[in-house]
Each structure stands twice: as structure tokens, then as C-alpha cells.
Amino acid sequence: MTAVLEVERSPVRAPAVVERRPSRWRHHRRSLLVLGPLLLVAGLVNGWNLHGWPGRINDDEGTYVNQAWAMLDHGGLSHYTYWYDHPFLGWAIIAGYAGLTDGFDRAPSAVMVGREVMLISALAGCALLFLLARRLRLNRGWAAVAVALFALSPLAVFFHRMVFLDNLATMFILAAMAAAASPRRSVGAALWSSIWFASATLCKETIVILLPALVWLLVRHTDKRTRKWNLGVFFVSFGVLVASYPVFALLKNELLPGEGHVSLSWALWWQLFGRSGSGSLLDPSSGTFSLAKSWTDLDPWLLLPGVLLIPAGLAVARLRPIGIALLIQVVMMCRGGYLPFAYVIALLPFAALLVAGAGDLLWSRGRTWRAAPVAAAVLAAVLVVPAWAATLYEQSKTDGSANSRAATRWVVDNVPRDAVVVTDDYIWMDLKLAGFTRPVWLWKVDTDPEVMAEVLPAGAASIDYVVMADQADSTLASLPTLKEGIAGATVVARFGEIVVRRVGA
Known part of the structure; x- marks a missing residue:
């Protein structure tokens, strides 16, 4: 009797499963x-x-x-x-x-x-x-x-x-x-x-x-x-x-x-x-x-x-x-x-x-x-x-990154790999990938004790190049070493808003 009931019920369940899928x-x-x-x-x-x-x-x-x-x-x-x-x-x-x-x-x-x-x-x-x-x-x-x-x-x-x-x-x-x-x-x-x-x-x-x-x-x-x-x-x-x-x-x-x-x-x-x-x-x-x-x-x-x-x-x-x-x-x-x-x-x-x-x-x-x-x-x-x-x-x-890339290429082609180059965090990484050993992110110039001691022991005199867009006076006021370096630098190339400066030249 049980077997008969199972046979009778099975056709009822199966179509429901087939229909849902x-x-x-x-x-x-x-x-x-x-x-x-x-x-x-x-x-x-x-x-x-x-x-x-x-x-x-x-x-x-x-x-x-x-x-x-x-x-x-x-x-x-x-x-x-x-x-x-x-x-x-x-x-x-x-x-x-x-x-x-x-x-x-x-x-x-x-x-x-x-x-x-x-x-x-x-x-x-x-x-x-x-x-x-x-x-x-x-x-x-x-x-x-x-x-x-x-x-x-x-x-x-x-x-x-x-x-x-x-x-x-x-x-x-x-x-x-x-x-x-x-x-x-x-x-x-x-x-x-x-x-x-x-x-x-x-x-x-x-x-x-x-x-x-x-x-x-x-x-x-x-x-x-x-x-x-x-x-x-x-x-x-x-x-x-x-x-x-x-x-x-x-x-x-x-x-x-x-x-x-x-x-x-x-x-x-x-x-x-x-x-x-x-x-x-x-x-x-x-x-x-x-x-x-x-x-x-x-x-x-x-x-x-x-x-x-x-x-x-x-x-x-x-x-x-x-x-x-x-x-x-x-x-x-x-x-x-x-x-x-x-x-x-x-x-x-x-x-x-x-x-x-x-x-x-x-x-x-x-x-x-x-x-x-x-x-x-x-x-x-x-x-x-x-x-x-x-x-x-x-x-x-619009190619808004063209000037930054051109400035990076100029630095790669014209600057020694061991030079201290202060720049923004876009160019910093590309310089590292190109083999530069001492690029410095601009915000670390006066705020990171390790950078100041190991890379910039002489302050602004340790900087070789500054590569970045012009900074606001309020920004430079908070970065006196960078401000001093820019003040004594010579513009050697310009790519739109990006300026390449040689410090101490």
C-alpha cells in the first residue's frame, strides 16, 4: 500500500520543481x-x-x-x-x-x-x-x-x-x-x-x-x-x-x-x-x-x-x-x-x-x-x-595628464637617477619606477623626520630639482624648506602648469 501511495504522489511533486526553474x-x-x-x-x-x-x-x-x-x-x-x-x-x-x-x-x-x-x-x-x-x-x-x-x-x-x-x-x-x-x-x-x-x-x-x-x-x-x-x-x-x-x-x-x-x-x-x-x-x-x-x-x-x-x-x-x-x-x-x-x-x-x-x-x-x-x-x-x-x-x-607626463619624461631624460627631486605624488611614483632613488613627495619635505634627516640633511641646499605646479602661498608657508628651495631655484623647463626648477644653479 505504501509503495502504491509513493507512486501516486511522485507525479504531483515533479512538475512543480520543473516549472520553478x-x-x-x-x-x-x-x-x-x-x-x-x-x-x-x-x-x-x-x-x-x-x-x-x-x-x-x-x-x-x-x-x-x-x-x-x-x-x-x-x-x-x-x-x-x-x-x-x-x-x-x-x-x-x-x-x-x-x-x-x-x-x-x-x-x-x-x-x-x-x-x-x-x-x-x-x-x-x-x-x-x-x-x-x-x-x-x-x-x-x-x-x-x-x-x-x-x-x-x-x-x-x-x-x-x-x-x-x-x-x-x-x-x-x-x-x-x-x-x-x-x-x-x-x-x-x-x-x-x-x-x-x-x-x-x-x-x-x-x-x-x-x-x-x-x-x-x-x-x-x-x-x-x-x-x-x-x-x-x-x-x-x-x-x-x-x-x-x-x-x-x-x-x-x-x-x-x-x-x-x-x-x-x-x-x-x-x-x-x-x-x-x-x-x-x-x-x-x-x-x-x-x-x-x-x-x-x-x-x-x-x-x-x-x-x-x-x-x-x-x-x-x-x-x-x-x-x-x-x-x-x-x-x-x-x-x-x-x-x-x-x-x-x-x-x-x-x-x-x-x-x-x-x-x-x-x-x-x-x-x-x-x-x-x-x-x-x-x-x-x-x-x-x-x-x-x-x-x-x-x-x-581632453588629455589633462599630458603636461605631467611630459614633465616626468623630461626629468627621466635629463636628471641623474640619484638626484633629490621634490615633486607631487603623481610624478613621484613614475620616477621611482624609472629608477630614481631619492624623489621626495612635497608634503614630506618639512613634516617627515626621516626624510629631513636622511635625504635633506642640509635643508633646501640638499634639493636638486623641484618639479610641480606652482603652490599657493598658504601651502608654502607650511613648508618653509620647500619655499626656500623654490626661492633660490632657476626654471629650466615648463610644461603647462608643471614647472621644472633646478635648485642652487
Whole structure:
């Protein structure tokens, strides 16, 4: 009798299994058919003229690439003394990529290796943004709109290309949010969310301000019966992973300040309180306002609509975590503290999601409400697309790094390899790769005791060449040895903004 029952039941179970698999495949196939072309376009737009534009406008690019090189070259965490300016996961990723691809031996300039990593990060961010949008119940069309805004805005392209830790941190925060919004609502989703968020924090510690938004998202996508377990796994895992950084400092006896060594606690104090503030976004005369204005001057069509839609995002339950994430970052700009140049990077995906989310919400309400997104689409076709296309076209023709590369080539061809050459952190790495033994990063001339004792024992008289753009008076005031060297130097070559000076000639 039992055997008969088993034979009778088996045909009932089998079709259900067979039916689910093609349905699930068709579901993902449709998403891949939408996402694939988007990633192709994003790769072309963000990768075209990757080396030439933007130009060499922020020394941090060179710094992070040089620190990655130090990991590969001699197992150090920095090309100079590592002083806990940031956790080192970000440039460890760059070092891993450079090691796997032989980057520093094949690239035309060292910073190009870092920019290749940023391109990969941007494409991964696009895929994760699409996944997050779908898990927030945006339809595929509006999820594609979010990705297009994030990938193709001239403001986004400008910052996606540059070697900033914020790009890697943003990629990881999107991964953390996508995991937190998993439809499985499982402990595993909470664990992966914590791992990705810890990775974001260990790339750029300031991303931790988005913790409330991530937790809100996790709570919303967690079953009440297992919520305590999920949150417990999240916070314990996140805490343990992030604690590895201070534990590392403790093991090196560099957690607390002391004579003769750097410390993590001093670096944190300096980051939070030691830097001069940029002023509040609410003050039109502040540096923060000027920086924010430069973002909107480059492209007003992504950031401003996203910020204006924050109230709408907070009012809609499924978009509330995104609204919170963007609101937190805008509020931080109003506090009057120091605002980093690359701060805008982490605002971009949330602005894109709010714009697309608002469109999805109105579209889903029926024919009457669809007039608003249709009007927005017409406005975009008339104003936004031509403006973006013109800007991106101009960017594709601009070689902003040509002068720096030409100056580097002149030094390589005309200066002895053992000369003391003070320069910026872009040229520094290329000179090291060319065999120069004593290039000096300009910020170390008067701030690094080891450099002052071993490379510049006679102060300015020890400098042979200075190769850099003209520095502001306020910068030179803080670097008296460099100022003295420039004052007594002779200009021997000029490549645009980059000036080659021979000291003591």
C-alpha cells in the first residue's frame, strides 16, 4: 500500500520543481538583458580616455597608488611612514589588482593602474545599484534609469575615474544594502551585509555614518521572528571585522600616542578635530558651499533632483532607507567641519535611486499619475541628454595628464637617477619606477623626520630639482624648506602648469 501511495504522489511533486526553474531563469534573464547593455555603455563612457581626463588635479590619487606599490615592492603599508590616515583595505585592493595584472610594469603611468581599478569598481557599483533597485521593488525600467543616472552623469564620470577610496567604499555600501534587502530575509543576508559594510568602513572610515540607513533597511527586510538574530549577527560580525584595525594598531604599539611613533588615536583625533573646517553648506561664503557649487556646475541634473526628493523618499516606506542615507550626508555638510574633495561620490547612487524611485512610484499609480514622469522624460530628452552628451564629448578629447607626463619624461631624460627631486605624488611614483632613488613627495619635505634627516640633511641646499605646479602661498608657508628651495631655484623647463626648477644653479 505504501509503495502504491509513493507512486501516486511522485507525479504531483515533479512538475512543480520543473516549472520553478525555467520561471526563475526567465526572471533573471530579463534582468540580465536589461543590465548587460547598460554595463557595456557604462564601461565605454567611463573607460574612454580614462588616463587623460580628469587631469592630475588631486594628489590623493597618486598617494593611494603609491601606497599600493609599497605593499608590492617592500611589504609596507605606505611609501613613507604609515600614520593611519585611512584604513589600508582600499589600496590593498589596488595592490592586488596591480600584482595580478603586472600593472606597474605595463601601464603608461602608475596612476593608470588605480584608475583601472576605479573603472571596475564603477561597473560593479552599477550592477549592485540595479540589484538594490530591484530589491526595493522598482521595475526593471526604472532600475535601469537609476543605473543610467549613476553611470552617465558627467559629475559621476568625473569622480568614478579618479583613484579615491570613496569609490571602493561606495561599491561596498551598495553591496551591503543589496544584501540587507535580500528577499530571503535570512541570517546569511545579515552576515553578508555586515561583511560588505565592514569592507566599506575599512576602505574609508567616514562611510560609517550610513550605518543608520543600512540598519533601517535590514530591519525592514527581516522577519519579526528572526529579527533579533539577524541584527545580532550583523552587529557582532561588523564589530569584530572593524575591530581588526585597532587591534592591528595595538599589536604594533601604535594605538595610543607615544614618543617616537605614530598612533591610530592621534590620527582619528586629527581627522575629526585637527583639520580646519570647510564651513557649512548653508554659508554661501564657505569652502563647503563652493565645493558643492562646483559639483552642480559640472552637472546639476543628478544631485539637485536627488536632494530635492529626500522628503518624498522619507515618506515612502520602501525608499525611506535611501532617503535617510542621502539626508545624513547632506546634514553632515551643514555641520561646519572639514569636507573632503571626493565627498560627493557616496551621494551619487542614492540621488539616482531617489530620482528613479520617484518615477517608479508615480508610474505605478496609474495613467493619471504617469504624466509627471513622462514630462520629466521629455525634459531630460530636451535638456539633460544634449548637455550630458556635449560635456562627455569634450571630456573624451581632453588629455589633462599630458603636461605631467611630459614633465616626468623630461626629468627621466635629463636628471641623474640619484638626484633629490621634490615633486607631487603623481610624478613621484613614475620616477621611482624609472629608477630614481631619492624623489621626495612635497608634503614630506618639512613634516617627515626621516626624510629631513636622511635625504635633506642640509635643508633646501640638499634639493636638486623641484618639479610641480606652482603652490599657493598658504601651502608654502607650511613648508618653509620647500619655499626656500623654490626661492633660490632657476626654471629650466615648463610644461603647462608643471614647472621644472633646478635648485642652487
